[in-house]
Amino acid sequence: MILTITYTQPPATDLGYLLYKNPSRPQTFELNHGKAHVFYSEVSPESCTAVLLLDIDPIDLARGKKGTSGEGGLFDYVNDRPYVASSFLSVAMSRVFGTAMSGKCKDKPELAEKALPFQARIVMLPCRGEEGIINRLFEPLGYKVTIEDYILDDKFPEWGKSKYYTVTLEGVVRLQDLLNHIYVLIPVLDLEKHYWVGEDEIEKLLRHGEGWLATHPEKDRIAFRYLRRKRSLVNKAFDQLLEKEMAPEEQETVELPQKEEEPERKLNLNQQRLGTVVAALKSANAKRVIDIGCGEGNLLSLLLKDRSFEQIAGVDVSYSVLERAMDKLKIDRLPEMQKKRINLFQGSLTYRDKRFSGYDAATVIEVIEHLDENRLAAFEKVLFKFARPNTVIVSTPNKEYNTHYSNLFEGDMRHRDHRFEWTRNEFKTWAQKVATQYGYTVRFVQIGEGDAEYGSPTQMGVFTL
Structure with missing residues (x-):
């Protein structure tokens, strides 16, 4: 799993202050099922790129966790979880870039409040549905979205296209907002959270969605997918969202999402x-x-x-x-x-x-x-x-x-x-x-x-x- 963040406004090395990560010192963070590595692939006054690389151990992921993949047996070991952008990446972002996601910058606090030119690249992003979903999630947030798709196997073109994409987002935004958008929308597209989804996920959604979720045209689907289609959690999330962020006249006209997991x-x-x-x-x-x-x-x-x-x-x-x-x-x-x-x-x-x-x-x-x-x-x-x-x-x-x-x-x-x-x-x-x-x-x-x-x-x- 790879996420890159590129900053192009001189001095671009200010990205190190924003992320709280020194461009000259690679770091490794221990996670429950592997390691997260942070390093810079490019450092210059004109352009600076930080890389978050996840190394997930598929054996450790399955060992002692029967039914991890939802299928059991061999499928606990043979699946896409260690290799694609998923909830593992969101968790790693929270661990590695938590300070930046909260909008803090100790040495240059004025930078954290500014909309700056950033480019983010998410490698191998699963998409449950047509790739147009990706545009409908990110474009309303002000990003130019570039999507790179793949053939499943160039030796067997009749198999068609893969359901995985490399997505590049470009925009002038606060770094805090960029990271929070990615944090929420990766599991929304993937629909396969690796951990139990309970009421504490409501607080995460509202915290990372503050300032943008309430006005997003796809807010109902975002909430429904982020909360793993659990109707009771979605209702609570919308009640709190309405109370916190929406005007009284809007509260009367909001249509709560229907129950997706059991439309029948x-x-x-x-x-x-x-x-x-x-x-x-x-x-x-x-x-x-x-x-x-x-x-x-x-x-x-x-x-x-x-x-x-x-x-x-x-x-x-x-x-x-x-x-x-x-x-x-x-x-x-x-x-x-x-x-x-x-x-x-x-x-x-x-x-x-x-x-x-x-x-x-x-x-x-x-x-x-x-x-x-x-x-x-x-x-x-x-x-x-x-x-x-x-x-x-x-x-x-x-x-x-x-x-x-x-x-x-x-x-x-x-x-x-x-x-x-x-x-x-x-x-x-x-x-x-x-x-x-x-x-x-x-x-x-x-x-x-x-x-x-x-x-x-x-x-x-x-x-x-």
Whole structure:
């Protein structure tokens, strides 16, 4: 992780006074999971550049911290956390540049109060959504924003662009403001804070957002993302923000952000989705059903309650998720006849598995969007060529409907683990191609309250052999 700050007003070496860091003396700071190094890559009267370099130990990051990455197992060790601009960088800034962020400058206090020409460069900044989000966050603060993007692999251009960018900010601002803007907005773009987010984060947000957050056109999204989409914390943050910084007439017209992490719960969309799936299974007269990517067993619970389903199986790639499904379904306490009806096992939908065969129907509900698109062909063969049930039900989010979720940026996805989301036409094109290739017909169902322009929040394909 690298952050550089460049000052270009002679004598540019005044940057050392502003940052409380001597240009001639590199420093190292111990952090919880690594070290932060501060040094100057350029020192002259005309231009001075300070570098903050983080060296995060990925082994130390994962050791003794089960589930660090949110996936468990190998993913605790193999992830982007040690290499990209994230909340680790914000924490390091607070530790290393804390005095400068508070606006203090002992030897030249007048400099701390002045707007000065600075350039900041953030290397490998994750962006959950289109790169236009970066502009919409930083440009209202007065910066000229330059974004450098990257191809995932120049040997495989069909893989497309990376979701990481190098961002350069140029502006005439107080150093205090520049550092606080970066401190807040890095985790807003990344959406993956490495520590627990509680009420103390409200105080951090308001302290580092003082003087600019209340008037920022994206303030609702900034607060929602900074506080990890926790509605109760966001409400408290806005109450305090209004009280501190906004005029009474503005308080009456402020619209609090909607609940981003569960936009579907308001519409009870999950229940509608599962009910539609069960109805489709009964319409197909399916007796033996396998739910691939069963998660914590929400659909399995409904199937288990319906005696018309004689044999039920649930499969998921995560064993810990299967354990939660077992608890939810109370497998250990089921009567013996009920136990014989249901089977849970670990497996992957991208690898051929004989256990997937022998069922009347397979359901794949809100799962395919978690796959990399280049793995879809493997999934298609596993399910439609080898397992080959009479009925296959696949549901996935309708990307067009995302415009109804006010706290999603343009290009945002509904979940940070989604690899893609399809429009209705994209889903239809994929489903018809698969149906033709493997000898199925397919019909389409829209689920949830929708409209003529954007459709419904969930789209479903019912494939029949």
